[in-house]
Amino acid sequence: DAGVIQSPRHEVTEMGQEVTLRCKPISGHDYLFWYRQTMMRGLELLIYFNNNVPIDDSGMPEDRFSAKMPNASFSTLKIQPSEPRDSAVYFCASRGSREQYFGPGTRLTVT
């Protein structure tokens, strides 16, 4: 298996622009997690899905953030409008019966 796939790997955008991050989980995994990592706050869970249904979005910082999982093989995290404080590495992870497997992450820079 190719593992968890994320795109893009790097994104540089200007404040106010819409940003869409994409994730393809490992086939057969029924849980999907979106995390954000910064030096100041560490690794934070934003939202997670079970069988494509959002279970807990309490970590989503503001209404500017939204996430969807239209099918078992694809999820998006959207930020609209983006702000400089959104700059971070965003990880997607998926889980089957045991541990979570992380994707390579998307490094987002908002100028």
Add this chain to the structure above:
Amino acid sequence: EDKVVQSPLSLVVHEGDTVTLNCSYEVTNFRSLLWYKQEKKAPTFLFMLTSSGIEKKSGRLSSILDKKELFSILNITATQTGDSAVYLCAPGGTSYGKLTFGQGTILTVHP
């Protein structure tokens, strides 16, 4: 609110030394505790602990979970420069596999 505290925050040692990394937690409905290693990329899975006791991996790494005292220890013996990384502790408290990550311990191993 779930809490995870790792100590020390950073550690510098020389090759061949033995290190002990600590993780204390307060998690509602505790189910498991996971250790991850993060180099300059995504976290990679090391251990999953569900019962008090010891689990070993690759011979030099071992981990202990104490569910009564609510802590876990990660031991690395005969450290190598390749062990340099951030080590993350993540207890999980729900059946959906949601994890709360600690801030991590930065381990630097000098030759």
